[in-house]
Each structure stands twice: as structure tokens, then as C-alpha cells.
Amino acid sequence: MSVSLAAPETALEAKPPAHRRKRRGVFLRGAVLPALIVAVWQWLSSAGLISEQLFSSPWLILKQYAALARSGELPHHLRISLIRASLGFLLGGGTGLLLGLFVGMYRRFEEVVNPTVQMLRTVPLLAITPLFIMWFGFGELSKVLLISLGAFFPLYVNTFLGVRNVDAKLFDVARVLEFSRYRQMTRLVLPAALPNILLGIRLSLSIAWLCLVVAELLGADSGVGYMIQDARAFMATDVVFVGITIFALVGKLSDSLVQFLERRLLRWQDSYKG
Amino acid sequence: MQPAVEIKGVSKTFRSGHADTHVLDRVDLTVREGDFTTLIGPSGCGKSTLLKIVAGLDSDYEGEVLLEGEAVRGPSQEKGVIFQEHRLFPWLTAEQNIAADLSLRNADVRRRTDELIALVKLGGFEKAYPRQLSGGMSQRVAIARALLRQPKALLLDEPFGALDAFTRAHLQEALLDIWQTRKTSMLLVTHDIDEAVFLSTRVVVMDTKPGRIKASVPIDLPYPRSRSSRSFTELRTAVLGHLEQRQEQEAYSI
Incomplete structure (x- = not known):
């Protein structure tokens, strides 16, 4: 019943004291499997049950990490890879977001643009890569463009979907309250589509990362992908693993960042939390 | 004095395929300034449609609708609309919902928002999100949101229909208070x-x-009204009589 109004701040603002501890519990539960795998792996190689030449070992990989970090090789390659991936993601993801918004907002625009985009979406990226290399060479441009092409589609599709999911009844409210076009975008469409947009960002980020590896494996003289390719030629398994784990770590980190944003920005949502 | 709302000869037909449904037939209605007029009728009588037309949300009709002497063209803040569902923006807090497209950092908006929060008795819930509010509270936020725009008329489309009996009675009194x-x-x-x-x-x-x-049916009872008083019951019966008349005719025609 609506009359009994208790002070709501306690319920809304104050976080339970167990909050921190719960977070740590979540983290620990997520770390159980990786830790187990690493432990078994180390034991297998220490016991000589698997070839160190082919599988390396966590300890060797760790040592290689230190060596590569000290020589400055790892920071160098990582920096270049990060720049490529971010540029590609910003370019492709940004275009996807804008185009998705327009296509979602205006049916005419959708009719003109969407069929073409959907057609292009079905073309495997790897099939386009040779074309990109022919057009733009092995330089940075072809890499960044390849990454942005990959990052474009998830954000486009999800933004479009998000806009179309906006409750039509709220558009009526916006009309009654005479929202300006700008306000309609910032107070209605963007927040309503935000859950989908954030999902799109997560997917775009992981695809950007994937395309980065493709681009760097195909031909590059720097970057983590190049480092892996180079190490393969010398059978330096531990360096290959360093490259792989770097990809995994940075990938997880960027994903966690978006998840953090989701928690902050979607506090208003009333959905099942599991 | 100029009437708040004038509805002149409004007709509307829904066309779906080959069957046309005549929803409204030459409706004339005037709401005087400061009046509290209620439209009542069986479901399907077009009362909600009529309200939508007055709100400017439906422009496919014949006839004329005037708001303080001016023809209604599309929705506007001058006609506050309260829907059956609260239709708050789930990503905005109660006070942000009231301000909606206006900025609470504007001192004037801030002051008027605070006044309305007091008027609809939502003190303490300014920062709550709609999912944290009960149905009755949400509807009061919606009313405050409409009132902030100082509308010339408030149009309410079964605003308490989805609420439980207690909350409904409470909100009816709140609405009278506001009025x-x-x-x-x-x-x-x-x-x-x-x-x-x-x-x-x-x-x-x-x-x-x-x-x-x-x-x-004019209701000439003083406020606050008692639902159990004899005059109340009489007027209630009179309205019911008008409503039932139709049903009897229907029964005969079958």
C-alpha cells in the first residue's frame, strides 16, 4: 500500500556490508577452473608426461613473460596491437552505432541501407582479407580497416535491435511532453537501447580482437600476432603461449570493463539476476 | 469564460479490411474551465478513443476539438495525459521522470519539481527508480510529470484501473486534492x-x-463526498440507470 512510506535511502543507497566479500567470492569461483588447469599442466610437464618443446609449461611461460617484458619486446608489440584494435574498434563500432541508430529511427533509411548491410554481413571476413591487402597493402590501413569491418556488424545489428525494442508507448509520452529531437535521442532512445548497445560493444570488442590476430598473422612486422608468428618459426612454444595468454587477458579485461559499465549504467533494470 | 475543452461533432470510424466500425458518432462535449468532467460507458463505447483525440494522439477523425478556443493539432504539454499504465521512463529516477526533458539543475525546474513531489506526497522517494515504486506511487509520479508542464487540461484515461481498491481510493482523494x-x-x-x-x-x-x-448528469454534491450518503447513492443510481437502459434494449434486440 502506498501510504506507508518508510525512509527509502536505507534501502536504495546503502550497500550491504557483505557486498565486497560477495564480489571476492564471485571472482574466486571464476578463478577455480583456470587455476586447476594451470596446476595440472605444470604437474604434467614437471613429471615429464608431456613434451616441453610442444606444450611448454606455466613456469617457462612465466619466465618468458619476464624476459620479454624486460627486453621491452612485449610492451612494444602489445602497444601496437592495442592501438590497432582500438582504432579499428572505434572506427567500425562508431559507424555501426551511428548507422544502427539511424536505421532504427527512420524506416526509410532502413529500407535503403539495411538489405545491403545484411548482405555484406554474411560474407566471411577472411574472404575479404585478400582484397583488402591488394587494395591497401600490408600497411596499417588494411589492418585497421579489417578490424573495423569486423567490429561494425555486432554494434550495428544490436543498436538497430535496441532502437526497435523501445516501448512505443514511451514515444507517445515523448510526443505529449514535446521532447526535442535531441532529448528524444538522449532521454528516450539511447537509454532504452543501451542494454543492446552494450551487448553490441562487447561482441564488437571481441571481434575486433579476433580480426587483429588475423591481420597480424597474415603479414606484419610488429604486434602480438606477429610475435606469435615469429615465435612459431623458431619453435619457441613459450613465446606463442605468452602471445595467446596476452590475448586472453586483454580480451577478458576489456570485456570486464564493459560489464562494469553495464552494472553502472543499467542499475535501473529490473531483470532476473540469476 | 472560455471552456477548457470543446468537442464539436467528432466522429470516427475504424477501418479494418472490409468491415468498418463506427466508434464515435457526432460527439459534442464541453468541459468548462476548472470543471471535473468524467466520461463513463461500457467498454467499446469509444471513450478512450475520444480522450486520445482530445490529447492530439489520434488525428484521424471528423469534427473539431478546441482547447481554450484553439484547435488541437497534435499532442502538446498543454494537454497533460495520464495513461492507464504509468509510462514512466525506467532509467530515470522519480524526480528525473517528473522533470523528463528538463534539467533539474535549472533552479526553477528544481523548485517546481520539489513542490510537486510534496503535492503528490512522494517525499523520500525522489531518487527511487520506477521498479522500486508501487503502482500507486508510479501513477502519482506520472501525474506530477504532467502537472509540471502546467497543462490547460488534464486528460486521464482510466488512470486507476490497474490499482488495488485501497490504493485506488487513496489516489482518488489525492487527485481531488490536486484538482x-x-x-x-x-x-x-x-x-x-x-x-x-x-x-x-x-x-x-x-x-x-x-x-x-x-x-x-451534474453532480452537485459538496466535497469531500461520502460514498454512503443518501444523495451520493441516489446520483449513483441515476448514472447506473442511464448505463443499464442500454443493456435492456440490447437484450430485447437479441
Whole structure:
């Protein structure tokens, strides 16, 4: 019943004291499997049950990490890879977001643009890569463009979907309250589509990362992908693993960042939390 | 004095395939300034459609609708609309919902928002998100949101229909309070006879198929009204009589 109004701040603002501890519990539960795998792996190689030449070992990989970090090789390659991936993601993801918004907002625009985009979406990226290399060479441009092409589609599709999911009844409210076009975008469409947009960002980020590896494996003289390719030629398994784990770590980190944003920005949502 | 709302010869037909449904047939209705007029009728009589037309949300009709002498063209803040569902923005807090497209950092908006929060008795819930509010509270936020725009008329489309009986009674009193403080002209659509007689200065009974106005019952009772008083019961019976007349005719025609 609506009359009994208790002070709501306690319920809304104050976080339970167990909050921190719960977070740590979540983290620990997520770390159980990786830790187990690493432990078994180390034991297998220490016991000589698997070839160190082919599988390396966590300890060797760790040592290689230190060596590569000290020589400055790892920071160098990582920096270049990060720049490529971010540029590609910003370019492709940004275009996807804008185009998705327009296509979602205006049916005419959708009719003109969407069929073409959907057609292009079905073309495997790897099939386009040779074309990109022919057009733009092995330089940075072809890499960044390849990454942005990959990052474009998830954000486009999800933004479009998000806009179309906006409750039509709220558009009526916006009309009654005479929202300006700008306000309609910032107070209605963007927040309503935000859950989908954030999902799109997560997917775009992981695809950007994937395309980065493709681009760097195909031909590059720097970057983590190049480092892996180079190490393969010398059978330096531990360096290959360093490259792989770097990809995994940075990938997880960027994903966690978006998840953090989701928690902050979607506090208003009333959905099942599991 | 100029009437708040004038509806002149409004007709509307829904076209779906080959079957046309005549929803409204030459409806004339005037809401005087400061009046509390209620439209009541069986479901399908077009009362909600009529309200939508007045709100400017439906422009496919014949006839004329005037708001303080000016023709209604599309929705605007001058006609506050309260829907059956609260229709708050889930990503905005209660006070942000009231301000909606306006900025709470503006001192004037801030002050008027605070006044309205006090008026609809939502103190302490300014920062709550809609999911944390009860149905009655959400509806009060929606009313405050409409009132912030100082509308010339408030149009309410079965605003308490989805609430439980206690909350409904409470909100009816709150609405009367607001009406008496603000003197905003009200046009309410409901199918609840009690609600109609309890709130309004005039109850307009609508007929169905096609929707047209059948009777207008002035309610000359002083506020606050007691639902159990004899005069209340008499007026209630009078309205019910107009509503039932139709059903009997229908029964004969079958």
C-alpha cells in the first residue's frame, strides 16, 4: 500500500556490508577452473608426461613473460596491437552505432541501407582479407580497416535491435511532453537501447580482437600476432603461449570493463539476476 | 469564460479490411474551465478513443476539438495525459521522470519539481527508480510529470484501473486534492461509477455502437463526498440507470 512510506535511502543507497566479500567470492569461483588447469599442466610437464618443446609449461611461460617484458619486446608489440584494435574498434563500432541508430529511427533509411548491410554481413571476413591487402597493402590501413569491418556488424545489428525494442508507448509520452529531437535521442532512445548497445560493444570488442590476430598473422612486422608468428618459426612454444595468454587477458579485461559499465549504467533494470 | 475543452461533432470510424466500425458518432462535449468532467460507458463505447483525440494522439477523425478556443493539432504539454499504465521512463529516477526533458539543475525546474513531489506526497522517494515504486506511487509520479508542464487540461484515461481498491481510493482523494489546489480542468475516462460520482462535477454517460453521448448528469454534491450518503447513492443510481437502459434494449434486440 502506498501510504506507508518508510525512509527509502536505507534501502536504495546503502550497500550491504557483505557486498565486497560477495564480489571476492564471485571472482574466486571464476578463478577455480583456470587455476586447476594451470596446476595440472605444470604437474604434467614437471613429471615429464608431456613434451616441453610442444606444450611448454606455466613456469617457462612465466619466465618468458619476464624476459620479454624486460627486453621491452612485449610492451612494444602489445602497444601496437592495442592501438590497432582500438582504432579499428572505434572506427567500425562508431559507424555501426551511428548507422544502427539511424536505421532504427527512420524506416526509410532502413529500407535503403539495411538489405545491403545484411548482405555484406554474411560474407566471411577472411574472404575479404585478400582484397583488402591488394587494395591497401600490408600497411596499417588494411589492418585497421579489417578490424573495423569486423567490429561494425555486432554494434550495428544490436543498436538497430535496441532502437526497435523501445516501448512505443514511451514515444507517445515523448510526443505529449514535446521532447526535442535531441532529448528524444538522449532521454528516450539511447537509454532504452543501451542494454543492446552494450551487448553490441562487447561482441564488437571481441571481434575486433579476433580480426587483429588475423591481420597480424597474415603479414606484419610488429604486434602480438606477429610475435606469435615469429615465435612459431623458431619453435619457441613459450613465446606463442605468452602471445595467446596476452590475448586472453586483454580480451577478458576489456570485456570486464564493459560489464562494469553495464552494472553502472543499467542499475535501473529490473531483470532476473540469476 | 472560455471552456477548457470543446468537442464539436467528432466522429470516427475504424477501418479494418472490409468491415468498418463506427466508434464515435457526432460527439459534442464541453468541459468548462476548472470543471471535473468524467466520461463513463461500457467498454467499446469509444471513450478512450475520444480522450486520445482530445490529447492530439489520434488525428484521424471528423469534427473539431478546441482547447481554450484553439484547435488541437497534435499532442502538446498543454494537454497533460495520464495513461492507464504509468509510462514512466525506467532509467530515470522519480524526480528525473517528473522533470523528463528538463534539467533539474535549472533552479526553477528544481523548485517546481520539489513542490510537486510534496503535492503528490512522494517525499523520500525522489531518487527511487520506477521498479522500486508501487503502482500507486508510479501513477502519482506520472501525474506530477504532467502537472509540471502546467497543462490547460488534464486528460486521464482510466488512470486507476490497474490499482488495488485501497490504493485506488487513496489516489482518488489525492487527485481531488490536486484538482482543488491547482484548479486544473479535468477530463477523466473510467468505467467505475463510484469513482465518477465521487470525483466529478459532471458525469457524461456514453452509449456504445456507435459511441455517442447519451446523458449528462451534474453532480452537485459538496466535497469531500461520502460514498454512503443518501444523495451520493441516489446520483449513483441515476448514472447506473442511464448505463443499464442500454443493456435492456440490447437484450430485447437479441
